[in-house]
Amino acid sequence: MKKEKITxxxxxxxxxxxxxxxxxxxxxxxxGYRYYDESGMFIEKIGDENEIRIINRTNYNNIKPESxxxxxxxxxxxxxxxxxxxxxxxxxxxxxxxxxxxxELSVNDIQFFYDSSNTAAGRFNTLTGEISINMESxxxxxxxxxxxxxxxxxxxxxxxxxxDMRTDYSELQAYLTVRNHIYFCNCSENxxxxxxxxxxxLGGKLNNH
Numbered sequence: 001m002k003k004e005k006i007t008x009x010x011x012x013x014x015x016x017x018x019x020x021x022x023x024x025x026x027x028x029x030x031x032g033y034r035y036y037d038e039s040g041m042f043i044e045k046i047g048d049e050n051e052i053r054i055i056n057r058t059n060y061n062n063i064k065p066e067s068x069x070x071x072x073x074x075x076x077x078x079x080x081x082x083x084x085x086x087x088x089x090x091x092x093x094x095x096x097x098x099x100x101x102x103x104e105l106s107v108n109d110i111q112f113f114y115d116s117s118n119t120a121a122g123r124f125n126t127l128t129g130e131i132s133i134n135m136e137s138x139x140x141x142x143x144x145x146x147x148x149x150x151x152x153x154x155x156x157x158x159x160x161x162x163x164d165m166r167t168d169y170s171e172l173q174a175y176l177t178v179r180n181h182i183y184f185c186n187c188s189e190n191x192x193x194x195x196x197x198x199x200x201x202l203g204g205k206l207n208n209h
Contacts, residue, residue, distance in 0.1 A: 040096025
């Protein structure tokens with residue numbers, strides 16, 4: 001594949017292809033507690049946080065008020081009977097929840113790897129076409145649904161693009177896709193900072209070529 005010459009104009013053109021949210025749209029982005037059962041199936045989103053919670057479905061149904069409206073006390077009970085994704089004792093449960101999130105993006109063959117020494121949250125295998133998530137990355141530790149969702153978006157961008165994913169240009173495009181996604185405003189501050197940092201590094205490298 002012929003290497004494309006990257007210029008400041010090229011980067012500016014790439015930015016123009018990505019949708020940018022207005023300040024009002026950013027303010028209107030809100031999240032909620034997302035409850036999953038122990039098989040990884042999504043139950044319901046309630047509250048005003050972005051945290052993933054795992055709970056036994058029978059317990060959830062028993063706690064849920066007949067009106068369907070959760071009060072503060074109901075939320076406290078739900079929290080006491082549930083656990084965060086990062087604290088889930090079973091690896092099978094963790095993987096099942098990630099698999100459920102991936103299926104929202106039509107990624108039906110998500111794979112997993114466990115590497116605490118690797119800072120990468122995910123990877124795409126060009127030979128097999130498989131997307132994998134690092135279950136020991138900070139993205140899992142953040143326990144934020146949107147961090148995980150956009151990590152999959154990032155790797156899916158590599159899978160769906162015709163650009164050679166081994167290039168910095170391809171990586172920059174994937175990070176820009178994440179940063180300009182409507183869900184980006186709901187991500188953890190750590191995740192958003194890491195994305196902005198990588199965009200700055202890659203943009204600087206390509207602009208100097």
